[in-house]
Amino acid sequence: MSDEPLRGSTPEDPSGFVRAVDERGAATVGTVGGGLTPTGRKGGNPVSRVVGHPLFGWLVIAVAVALPFVNSSAYAIRISTDALIFIMLAVGLNVVVGYCGLLDLGYAAFFAIGAYTSGVLSTTFGWPILATIPFVVIAAVIGGLLIGGPTLRLRSDYLAIVTLGFGEIIRITANNLDFTGGPNGVFGIPDFGDFGLRSDIATYWVVVVVVGLAVLASSRLGRGRLGRAWRFVREDEDAAEAMGIHTYKVKFAAYVTGAIFGGLAGVLFAVHQTAISPPSFNFLWSALILMAVVLGGMGSTPGVVIGAIIISLLPELLRGAENWRYLIFGVLLIVVMIFRPQGIWPHRVEEKPDRGRRRRSSPEPEEVAR
Amino acid sequence: MSTVLQVTDLVVNYGKVEALRGLSLTVGAAETVSLLGNNGAGKSTTVGTISGIVRAAGGTVTAFGQDVTNAKPWDLVEMGIIHVPEGRRIFSRLTVHENLQIGGYTVRDGKAIDTRIAEVYDLLPRLAERRGQQGGTLSGGEQQMLAIGRAMIAGPKLLMLDEPSMGLAPLMVAQVMDVVRTITEQGTAVLLIEQNARAALKVASRGYVLDSGVVTIEGSADRLRADPRVVEAYLGA
Numbered sequence: 001m002s003d004e005p006l007r008g009s010t011p012e013d014p015s016g017f018v019r020a021v022d023e024r025g026a027a028t029v030g031t032v033g034g035g036l037t038p039t040g041r042k043g044g045n046p047v048s049r050v051v052g053h054p055l056f057g058w059l060v061i062a063v064a065v066a067l068p069f070v071n072s073s074a075y076a077i078r079i080s081t082d083a084l085i086f087i088m089l090a091v092g093l094n095v096v097v098g099y100c101g102l103l104d105l106g107y108a109a110f111f112a113i114g115a116y117t118s119g120v121l122s123t124t125f126g127w128p129i130l131a132t133i134p135f136v137v138i139a140a141v142i143g144g145l146l147i148g149g150p151t152l153r154l155r156s157d158y159l160a161i162v163t164l165g166f167g168e169i170i171r172i173t174a175n176n177l178d179f180t181g182g183p184n185g186v187f188g189i190p191d192f193g194d195f196g197l198r199s200d201i202a203t204y205w206v207v208v209v210v211v212g213l214a215v216l217a218s219s220r221l222g223r224g225r226l227g228r229a230w231r232f233v234r235e236d237e238d239a240a241e242a243m244g245i246h247t248y249k250v251k252f253a254a255y256v257t258g259a260i261f262g263g264l265a266g267v268l269f270a271v272h273q274t275a276i277s278p279p280s281f282n283f284l285w286s287a288l289i290l291m292a293v294v295l296g297g298m299g300s301t302p303g304v305v306i307g308a309i310i311i312s313l314l315p316e317l318l319r320g321a322e323n324w325r326y327l328i329f330g331v332l333l334i335v336v337m338i339f340r341p342q343g344i345w346p347h348r349v350e351e352k353p354d355r356g357r358r359r360r361s362s363p364e365p366e367e368v369a370r
Numbered sequence: 371m372s373t374v375l376q377v378t379d380l381v382v383n384y385g386k387v388e389a390l391r392g393l394s395l396t397v398g399a400a401e402t403v404s405l406l407g408n409n410g411a412g413k414s415t416t417v418g419t420i421s422g423i424v425r426a427a428g429g430t431v432t433a434f435g436q437d438v439t440n441a442k443p444w445d446l447v448e449m450g451i452i453h454v455p456e457g458r459r460i461f462s463r464l465t466v467h468e469n470l471q472i473g474g475y476t477v478r479d480g481k482a483i484d485t486r487i488a489e490v491y492d493l494l495p496r497l498a499e500r501r502g503q504q505g506g507t508l509s510g511g512e513q514q515m516l517a518i519g520r521a522m523i524a525g526p527k528l529l530m531l532d533e534p535s536m537g538l539a540p541l542m543v544a545q546v547m548d549v550v551r552t553i554t555e556q557g558t559a560v561l562l563i564e565q566n567a568r569a570a571l572k573v574a575s576r577g578y579v580l581d582s583g584v585v586t587i588e589g590s591a592d593r594l595r596a597d598p599r600v601v602e603a604y605l606g607a
Binding site for chain 1: 453461476
């Protein structure tokens with residue numbers, strides 16, 4: 001601020017300008033200082049309004065449950081199960097990347113840890129799959145502690161590099177150890193039981209239930225007290241800390257939650273595939289899961305589910321295009337990101353002041369500089 | 371007068387640079403104390419150290435009779451020591467209302483948060499008008515008000531404001547200072563870090579002038595305003 005008009009005045013006898021400021025200051029609280037006027041728009045575009053409807057979630061679940069009655073071909077069941085598992089991975093990564101803003105480039109590592117833990121325990125030791133689940137959770141948490149412990153104290157760029165390395169280390173380790181079957185992997189993994197149904201359909205319904213619960217859980221986590229803390233950390237870590245949020249603990253919670261989701265998705269994957277091998281968990285997986293989160297809309301559970309469905313099913317739907325399908329897939333992704341940079345269904349429609357409505361609410365002077 | 375904050379011989383080093391070299395100050399209950407000084411004098415380092423973001427190499431910080439030297443920021447917030455960082459640091463993508471709710475993160479009682487938010491809206495009606503707007507679309511002055519309002523939700527006993535007048539027009543500075551005065555009158559101790567000595571000494575009852583990491587001048591606001599050294603350096607006579 002300019003001191004020019006103040007020259008020559010003493011504190012006891014302030015210049016007329018200062019006195020004027022003093023007097024006006026008290027009288028005009030709450031009337032000056034423009035800012036943009038509220039735009040008054042609600043709910044964004046028609047797409048968001050349709051998918052934003054509370055019934056939409058139930059509709060999706062109904063479709064998922066009813067699918068075997070509509071089309072029970074082995075192919076349809078297979079790609080649908082794949083898509084569901086992919087949804088679980090995406091909502092898990094969404095906790096880490098979307099809610100908390102921690103860039104994890106090696107998420108497939110937890111997927112692999114889950115699949116291998118469950119696969120090895122059930123084949124080598126002959127355990128039923130359900131009994132392996134507690135150990136999968138433990139293994140995923142240990143993995144999360146090992147990577148998150150030292151790196152979450154750093155800012156997220158470093159986390160991205162470390163997780164990228166971690167993803168590869170897990171895959172290469174699985175490739176070289178004997179008890180993981182080396183390059184051959186683990187095969188003959190049992191299923192959950194067939195409940196008197198065709199076995200792939202039985203697995204499909206188990207997957208529907210587990211993934212449905214996972215989606216619900218992640219969405220609820222995002223709305224709770226911890227979920228809010230994650231968002232604050234994502235928005236501004238220092239400010240969050242100044243507001244009394246234990247940032248390290250909160251980031252840790254996000255990372256370990258993501259690890260557990262990834263591990264459990266690994267169990268479903270192992271059961272569904274009945275055989276797993278190291279190439280199933282390469283970097284492409286981590287990248288595709290991240291792509292589903294970004295494409296759908298970071299931090300938005302419905303968005304991420306839609307993103308995961310698109311990423312996992314689009315290559316199948318484009319099968320007619322033969323060798324061109326991955327090219328078309330890539331072009332479509334770029335098109336989506338151009339027209340909906342916040343994702344297909346963003347967590348919140350960005351409040352953009354429309355052109356022409358950028359009027360200041362009051363003509364009085366505002367601050368000189370920000 | 372009971373003492374809220376007592377800082378004794380505080381030493382802080384950034385690598386080989388000595389930022390604070392034995393700084394001492396006290397803040398009494400329901401009192402506004404101003405910390406003045408030029409860029410690099412150590413003002414922000416002082417509040418940063420008190421609020422646990424910067425580690426002290428020596429000296430003690432005592433708050434409400436407890437030793438809180440190098441305590442964790444979240445524990446200090448629970449104790450009622452709230453720091454409004456320099457540059458406002460509001461959450462620009464969250465709404466005004468959400469920004470206020472964050473302030474109550476350490477408050478378990480949801481009703482208490484709602485009551486305090488209502489109080490802040492009373493104190494700062496501008497925020498009530500803009501409650502659904504994203505923080506980033508507010509003007510600089512409104513953002514500062516929001517930052518102060520957010521801190522008030524936590525129920526501070528000691529509020530530390532780091533340069534609230536930064537980048538604001540004179541009229542806005544006067545409003546922010548009015549808010550600070552009201553907060554003090556309501557019984558919260560305020561440690562006000564300012565370069566704008568004229569504005570700060572108008573609301574503060576006492577002040578400290580910092581230079582190169584030590585207090586060079588201290589005294590009542592009136593005395594500081596009359597001190598030729600302060601007048602020359604900060605008030606521009």
